[in-house]
Amino acid sequence: MKRLDIDNATFVRLYHEHKSAIVVAKLLGCTNVTVINRLREEGVPRMSASRVGRRPWNKMDMDEQAVIKYYKGARNLRKTAKHFTCSVPTIGNVLRKHGVPRDGKAIWTKKSRKSLSEAIKRTHAEGKMSGENHWNWRGGISDKAYPMGWCAALKKSIRQRDGYRCRVCDKSQQKNRQALCVHHIDYDKDNLDPKNLVSLCSTCHGQTAGNRRHWQRYFKTMLAVRRSG
Numbered sequence: 001m002k003r004l005d006i007d008n009a010t011f012v013r014l015y016h017e018h019k020s021a022i023v024v025a026k027l028l029g030c031t032n033v034t035v036i037n038r039l040r041e042e043g044v045p046r047m048s049a050s051r052v053g054r055r056p057w058n059k060m061d062m063d064e065q066a067v068i069k070y071y072k073g074a075r076n077l078r079k080t081a082k083h084f085t086c087s088v089p090t091i092g093n094v095l096r097k098h099g100v101p102r103d104g105k106a107i108w109t110k111k112s113r114k115s116l117s118e119a120i121k122r123t124h125a126e127g128k129m130s131g132e133n134h135w136n137w138r139g140g141i142s143d144k145a146y147p148m149g150w151c152a153a154l155k156k157s158i159r160q161r162d163g164y165r166c167r168v169c170d171k172s173q174q175k176n177r178q179a180l181c182v183h184h185i186d187y188d189k190d191n192l193d194p195k196n197l198v199s200l201c202s203t204c205h206g207q208t209a210g211n212r213r214h215w216q217r218y219f220k221t222m223l224a225v226r227r228s229g
């Protein structure tokens with residue numbers, strides 16, 4: 001690209017006058033990068049926004065009470081942000097700082113945390129979350145004994161086949177810090193066909209406890225891809 005026929009001194013003079021590479025670029029009809037390059041050639045340090053007196057985004061001078069008042073009237077974060085020409089998170093921060101409850105969002109206090117925690121503990125103590133009262137109860141199938149052949153050697157062979165890595169997230173057995181779980185894809189503990197078994201890390205295995213239809217489909221697709229590729 002052809003070098004702009006303006007000497008570096010002009011760039012420097014304008015930069016000191018306007019304190020902004022963007023403004024200089026506009027004045028001279030070139031790009032910001034050109035201005036920055038010319039300043040660098042002359043060893044002129046660039047000034048940060050705060051040094052030239054512009055207020056950084058996180059030090060916005062806001063009338064926080066006005067923000068709260070407006071939000072209480074509008075009950076809309078986006079509208080409030082637009083009104084004060086700032087971002088939605090900025091408004092969120094102001095509201096949080098002053099403990100103003102937001103629509104659809106709980107303000108967690110020490111007290112509300114404790115009362116929820118106690119409610120959960122009560123539910124567990126009363127057995128409402130275990131056995132057939134549990135939302136994911138499937139008729140006591142987990143009590144079913146594992147068949148003969150479901151042994152350490154079989155599980156080891158599956159882990160070995162899978163390279164000692166979780167087949168979902170690729171975590172290694174070493175990172176898992178315990179032997180990988182060997183999961184039954186069809187959730188049938190009698191089905192010991194290696195095609196029905198897959199090694200999973202503890203986290204991913206925990207996930208497979210819920211949403212069984214999703215996981216069955218997931219592993220079937222995964223195995224099909226592995227076989228064809």
Ligand SMILES: [Zn+2]
Pocket residue numbers: 166167168169170171200201202203204205
């Ligand atoms: Zn995993």
